[in-house]
Amino acid sequence: MASYSKELEVAQLAVQRAAILTRKVFHEKAKGTISKDDASPVTIGDFGAQALIIHAIKKNFPDDQVVGEEEASSLRENQKLRDQIWALVDGTKLKDPEAEKILGGPIESIDAMLDAIDAGNSAGGNKGRIWALDPIDGTKGFLRGGQYAVCLALMVDGDVKVGVLGCPNLPVDDSVPLTAESGIDQTDAEGKGVLFAAVSGQGATSRPLGIAGLGKSQPIQMKEVKDISQATFCESVEAGHSSHGDQFEISKKLGISKPSVRMDSQAKYASIARGAGDIYLRLPVRADYQEKIWDHAAGDLIVREAGGEVTDTLGRRLDFSKGRTLAENKGVVAAPVAVHGHVLSAVKEVLAAKK
Ligand SMILES: Nc1ncnc2c1ncn2[C@@H]1O[C@H](COP(=O)(O)O)[C@@H](OP(=O)(O)O)[C@H]1O
Ligand SMILES: [Mg+2]
Ligand SMILES: [Mg+2]
Numbered sequence: 001m002a003s004y005s006k007e008l009e010v011a012q013l014a015v016q017r018a019a020i021l022t023r024k025v026f027h028e029k030a031k032g033t034i035s036k037d038d039a040s041p042v043t044i045g046d047f048g049a050q051a052l053i054i055h056a057i058k059k060n061f062p063d064d065q066v067v068g069e070e071e072a073s074s075l076r077e078n079q080k081l082r083d084q085i086w087a088l089v090d091g092t093k094l095k096d097p098e099a100e101k102i103l104g105g106p107i108e109s110i111d112a113m114l115d116a117i118d119a120g121n122s123a124g125g126n127k128g129r130i131w132a133l134d135p136i137d138g139t140k141g142f143l144r145g146g147q148y149a150v151c152l153a154l155m156v157d158g159d160v161k162v163g164v165l166g167c168p169n170l171p172v173d174d175s176v177p178l179t180a181e182s183g184i185d186q187t188d189a190e191g192k193g194v195l196f197a198a199v200s201g202q203g204a205t206s207r208p209l210g211i212a213g214l215g216k217s218q219p220i221q222m223k224e225v226k227d228i229s230q231a232t233f234c235e236s237v238e239a240g241h242s243s244h245g246d247q248f249e250i251s252k253k254l255g256i257s258k259p260s261v262r263m264d265s266q267a268k269y270a271s272i273a274r275g276a277g278d279i280y281l282r283l284p285v286r287a288d289y290q291e292k293i294w295d296h297a298a299g300d301l302i303v304r305e306a307g308g309e310v311t312d313t314l315g316r317r318l319d320f321s322k323g324r325t326l327a328e329n330k331g332v333v334a335a336p337v338a339v340h341g342h343v344l345s346a347v348k349e350v351l352a353a354k355k
């Protein structure tokens with residue numbers, strides 16, 4: 001079995017470096033936000049983080065492909081935005097020169113930055129080594145002052161082998177349980193920022209999200225759910241991304257009376273993987289929406305390696321081999337292995353009753 005130790009190190013350092021950039025933008029009022037073709041927002045933080053991460057991947061693994069969420073066409077036309085991003089990218093370094101060297105050093109020029117962003121154009125698929133990158137997942141949360149995540153995963157022949165999530169606004173302490181407020185950034189800068197990682201067959205870990213080399217990691221595991229009615233379930237903040245109504249019906253069926261924890265981004269996967277919460281539900285709002293692979297690849301592996309099961313609403317494993325989207329899946333149901341079947345039955349009953 002391949003160990004993927006080099007890939008894991010590069011991925012974690014690349015996410016950690018990109019998070020230095022996103023944190024800077026998070027604390028600035030002007031985030032250089034523009035609207036994409038699908039009317040969703042993108043910021044200078046998203047572009048900058050994508051450039052830095054793809055640069056590091058290409059320096060280390062020149063033959064690998066990348067499926068990245070963003071592309072640079074709007075920047076090629078907009079010099080002001082481009083210069084703003086370059087100023088950020090050019091000034092972002094890890095404070096450990098050895099770690100910086102592992103990432104292949106800084107990006108050489110503005111053109112190289114734009115090319116790095118556009119190198120995220122792989123069509124994906126079931127052959128070879130392909131990275132899935134979401135430079136800022138939960139951009140709406142990022143703009144609102146909520147949770148967000150820098151997400152990177154390596155797929156080999158369509159199967160996720162390495163997953164890394166940088167969550168700058170989650171508490172470092174794995175044992176802090178989720179509360180209704182967990183989706184909002186807790187303003188105190190101390191003790192927050194977590195780097196989650198998993199390698200297929202090797203378990204999942206967390207460590208503080210630093211600004212130099214990698215801190216000491218510890219294994220994480222999902223919490224045992226003894227009584228499902230006491231479980232904590234997570235869902236998106238955005239009602240346009242998943243059906244709050246269906247998710248409420250499902251939780252009611254499970255006897256859960258606690259309100260859901262609403263949180264942006266794959267911080268939901270990370271939070272249940274470390275046992276701070278128990279269940280993550282993402283029920284489709286539109287029948288024709290195809291989930292993007294970069295919104296799930298890292299979280300799927302981290303949860304499964306922490307003792308969870310992740311399927312769609314029909315009980316199928318998420319299939320990352322179909323291209324840039326999860327074309328063969330509908331929605332997401334993530335829970336500890338021991339209770340996943342029970343949760344899935346409730347999901348199916350609620351969806352059947354709607355028909
Ligand atoms: N109609 C829809 N259904 C499900 N997900 C959607 C959606 N429209 C956008 N999204 C995705 O939802 C992601 C955020 O998820 P969450 O609601 O869990 O924070 C977005 O990622 P980005 O923020 O990276 O664009 C985007 O890709
Ligand atoms: Mg987006
Ligand atoms: Mg996303």
Ligand SMILES: [Mg+2]
Nearest residue numbers: 069134136137
């Ligand atoms: Mg994104």
